[in-house]
Amino acid sequence: MQIFPCPFCGPRDEREFHFAGELGKTRPDTRDGVSDADWARYLHEQRNEKGHVREVWMHMPCSELFVLERDSVSMAVIGSSPLRGAAE
Amino acid sequence: MSAHRVAGRGRIDADAPLNFSFDGRAFQGRRGDTIASALLANGVRVMGRSFKYHRPRGPWGAWVDDPNAIMNVALNGVELPNCPATTTYLEEGMAARSVNAFPSARFDLKGGLDLFHRWLGAGFYYKTFMWPDWHLFEPMIRRMAGLGAVSDAVLEGYVADQLHDRCEVLVVGGGAAGLVAARSAAEAGQDVCLVEDHAECGGGVWQRAEIEGTAPADWVAAQVAAIVAAGGRVLTRATAFGVFDHRMVGIVENRAFGQAPRLRRMRAGRIVLASGALDRPVTFANNDRPGVMSVDGAGEMLARYGVLVGRRIAVVANNSAARAVLPALVQAGAEVVEVDPAAGPIRVLGAKRIRGLDQGGRRVEADTVLASGGLTPLVHLWRHAGGKLDWCDARQAFIPGRAPEGMVAVGAAAGAFDLESALEEARGVARGGAVEASVSHYHLTPLWPAPGAKGRQWIDFQHDVTLKDVELAARENYVSVEHLKRYTTLGMASDQGKTANMAGLAAMAAIQGRPIPEVGTTTFRPPFVPIPIETYHGAHRGQLWHPLKRLALEEAHRAAGAALGEYGGWLRPGWYGQGDVAQIIAEEVRMARGTAGIFDASPLGKIEVMGPDAEAFVDFVYYNTIRTLKPGHIRYGFLLSEGGAVMDDGVIARVDQDRFVISCSSSHVDGVRTHLEAWRQDGNDPDRIFIHDTTQHWATVTMTGPKAREIVGALGLEVDLSAEAFPHMRLREVVWQGGPLRIARVSFTGDVSFELSIRASRAEELWQALIAAGAPLGAGPLGLEALSIMRAEKGYLIIGKDTDGETMPHDLGFGIPRQKKTVAFIGDRSLHNAKANSTARKQLVGLRVAEGAVMLPTGAHVVEAGTQRSLGYVTSSYDSPTLDRPIALALIEDGVAQMGREVTIWHLGETRRATICGPCAFDPEGERLHA
Amino acid sequence: MRDDSGKWDRLPAVDAVIDAPGVVIRRVALVRQVLISGPDVLTQIDGPVVEWPGVVEAESYALSLRRDRVLWVNGPEMAEGWDAARNWAVSDVSDGYEVVEIAGAGALALLCRGAEVSLDQPSRSVARLLFGFGAFLYRAGNVQTYRAHVGRAQAGAFWTALEVHLRVSGDV
């Protein structure tokens, strides 16, 4: 059972967390003629990387949405930071 | 009797006799015995039958490395299956039964199977029982092959305790290396926990005459005392069975027999693996006969239980560790003859009773054969954690290589088979030093299965996999060890390959002429020892498996005779009263349509959205335009996924300029709250929007029907309830009996409805007041089933029932925001792709059957004439008590354009006809709603 | 469509008490619970802010739930809605959470059945998953007295979970 560090609450076990998506998905401005291909990319394309990944998770007890950096092979946690002000 | 007890030996209590039985025969053992040692002490060797051929089997090992002696054991009315006789401690009154043997292990009627072994090779099941259908054979094979049956009676009180724990250093294994490592770390001030699976620590120490100049008993006691004195913990009869992510170690603790084990989830800062090593079997003909045991097993039997396994013992061994065991056997009175395995092929003589060995025509008389093919370090937990293994030529074994983070191996588990140097290392390692495993005095001559050898040479004792089966698998190209395992079932026994795997992969290596490390090992997976499945679920069973949410009014409903059932994760009233259920439900509908019904709508969401950006936020998350909603007004709308699919529907009320209340559907509250929180923090300014889920603070009681206004009026509220002053889709906040009451005019029935929300602790007062006010008029409680019919009569949909994962709002007749809404909202772009614009979308319509026809089955398909292609399906179907005819809702391709068309309905091979109509079957003008 | 009334035990009485060796479990009636959210609410709130594993001594206190939210326990009555002057969102949830007190020398061992709870692992929030339920867990009045606020609709199941785990834990 993994331990993830919530930027606010600190380390908690994985049962308290929910995966929200890969970091770096920016919602296109839908008022500005988004092409079918761009929209499909936003909706469906995942990098699904092996190794170092940057993901968005939610810590359910406090609802904090945050950036989690981890290794998808070794399961090592590299760090976490609040989503607020996160670089894409 | 060849095996017997030797007075004055072992750790058993000679003065504490324990009576027990095996296969109906009475025996006596001693406190401290395992079932296996007690049976051996009584001269009993045949303790079970093998899985496939029903060959008689006795114990090979003395502890977790025994694959043979598996029993059903009963004590005080509790019978547990799959008890390994070598690890089950004896208790007074135990009744053990061999499994896989009927009527007893000594006389097995199925023993005849052994004669057919020629046809029962590897892959036999796969090849033979495939035609005409495996399922014809499966029940018979399962019955024949089973390893005991679980009795339902046992399970009731059999609940595993589960707890979370943590320590700085977890030492796995209480043998010599583990003890000194734990002591060393504890004395260095670390929080240490040591787990040992035997009832007492010591490991292989008990086989020694002395250790560090001290008697074993004194030495072990001193180590344990020092660990405890330094603040460490020692858990015995506890097995670390798996290492999971981030050094979560699963520890299973045996409790009293018949009591479920305890699962301790230990979060360890550092893990010291001191799990020791196992003696591995030697592959020769008939090496599975009862009386063929491991050298180490014989040493343990003598040292721990005072049981000498034979009187005249032939030893087939290739290594110095095995030879070190022999003097103790001789000293206890055995006659020992060493047979050099390199001198020629060996065959065991005798069946249920061993007569000796044959080696190239030379006969060695013996009643017992001990074998040792060398030591295999127990590296299971090392591999669970992701540690690497290195092949060691000198030891002919895989030993720990690159370490996983936070883990270190010491002692025999690390390949340090020489005790003195192992202790030195373990002390150093516990203080943070490096491991330097040295071979030292241990030496062996490589000894592996020889392909092409004659006779039946067993590799997996429990699953009856022989060397010939490995050869067959190789011929059929199952050469990967993972394929070999699955094709032959090698290593799939309850000992998880502890005895079989090394021989199996060495055999494959020899057949292919490859080095052993190139063949590699199969994956090591938890659990290290068999564990009752209850250990994993613990108390998460029965009402705690998936606890439903409970209503504040539950007692009131029960008192009113409610039939409670699960509706969207809540325990809610389905209907009220006993009798013909359909009749009761129909009566509830007629009552509500005729006068009024009162129902508990408490689970409806009450998610508040507040703050300066609340308006823009709800406008973004809703499909519908919300910014134009005035304070005190309510609007019906949809929440969409980014893919444009309808996620939830419900009403949203604007309390004031910067405060909204979202009333999402009852079963979606947690999901909607999370959805809103995610969007609040991602893409919006979370300092200007706040979301409070207040659902459980409130109880909601809804009064619906032509008399609803009159009944609510009886509460004496200071509000004008008339249709003009308080029209449909308006919200009022009033005070009732000194507390706040929220009244919403919304309707899920098509009749005038007042949704009254009050703080949950006062729900009962409100409920009773409304029941009292309604009773004289003939109004009463309404269950969810009646409500479901009433909403279907109106064509009101339930998300997830009348919609599927592709349904978009314009499929449901709500197309305007898609065309007109100008600001961005979740899912907007998806409503305009080729799929969303298609004319072949499934749309919500009604279905009408011919006069006198019965209702359509929910789930029936609407099919295209000729091709039988599905065009959609029936989503809701009821007999309408109001209209006195069946009604149905359906999702049908391009359904709206086909109003009035007759379609074919198919269900379980039968076809019917129905006519597409509008979804609303009752009061389509909505006159009742605004009355 | 089935009657499962018998499958689900009636809810435990509000005044029920579990009195076992080392652990006493009972409900606590609070005067008021109010959710307050705002960008700076943790520093603005006028009262002790409780984190894990702190021990609250006051009658009235604020549980730190998230970076921008507290549950104000036994505070004054407040106007609900958006308070533009203080940048606070305020909702009365007095009936939204039931409060269970688990007290005694065995209390922590019991709680360890439900989560990786440790006094050595501080947290700025008292919110956590406990026995599978969302809960606010902290200590009140005494280092061995724990309080858990649990959503009202799940408080009965939470109570049952404590009862069952206490029964199966035995000697620890």
Ligand SMILES: [Zn+2]
């Ligand atoms: Zn958190």
